[in-house]
Amino acid sequence: MMQNSHANFSSEPKPRRSQIPANQTREIEALRTFRLLWLETFVAVAFNGSITAAGKALGLNQSNATRQIQALEKWLGQKLLVRTKPVELTPVGEDFVAIAHNLLDSLADARARRKALPTDPDYIPVCQRQFEYDDSEIDPSLPKEIRQRIAARMWSF
Numbered sequence: 339m340m341q342n343s344h345a346n347f348s349s350e351p352k353p354r355r356s357q358i359p360a361n362q363t364r365e366i367e368a369l370r371t372f373r374l375l376w377l378e379t380f381v382a383v384a385f386n387g388s389i390t391a392a393g394k395a396l397g398l399n400q401s402n403a404t405r406q407i408q409a410l411e412k413w414l415g416q417k418l419l420v421r422t423k424p425v426e427l428t429p430v431g432e433d434f435v436a437i438a439h440n441l442l443d444s445l446a447d448a449r450a451r452r453k454a455l456p457t458d459p460d461y462i463p464v465c466q467r468q469f470e471y472d473d474s475e476i477d478p479s480l481p482k483e484i485r486q487r488i489a490a491r492m493w494s495f
Contacts, residue, residue: 371413372413373406373409374442374445375396375406376406376407376409376410376413377410377438377441377442378396378442379392379393379396379398379403379406379407379410380406380407380410380418380431380434380435380438381435381438381439381442382395382396382403383403383407383419383425384427384431384435387424387425388423388424388425389403389404389407389421389425390403407419414430414434416428416430416434417430417431418430418431418434418435419431
């Protein structure tokens with residue numbers, strides 16, 4: 339009999355799609371359909387005050403930029419813009435533009451950090467290095483292995 343090549347790390351069986359609550363399934367599917375271009379377009383519209391200008395800045399025509407905004411609004415279930423000249427943000431849009439901008443900045447920062455990693459094949463990322471754990475702040479009555487696990491979690495990032 340052939341063994342499964344994938345290790346089963348959980349004693350509980352993986353839930354089948356039919357066992358996942360319908361609202362959670364919709365949320366998972368919604369995340370799969372999300373596009374960063376929607377955020378980029380929305381932030382550009384908020385910055386430029388115009389869907390046409392935002393589209394030009396991103397290399398999109400006005401129609402495609404509008405579709406990106408509409409897709410984001412549909413995904414969120416909220417209107418983000420009042421289509422006036424200049425375009426205005428709704429109260430939800432004002433809150434969301436800061437979130438979208440921070441998310442795009444974080445993604446750009448993560449990508450820049452990834453590109454800056456050494457190309458040395460022997461390089462070990464910090465998160466995979468072995469550390470000497472300082473378990474002095476942890477209850478000394480606990481076994482050493484448990485103290486090390488707790489200390490490792492305190493230093494994980």
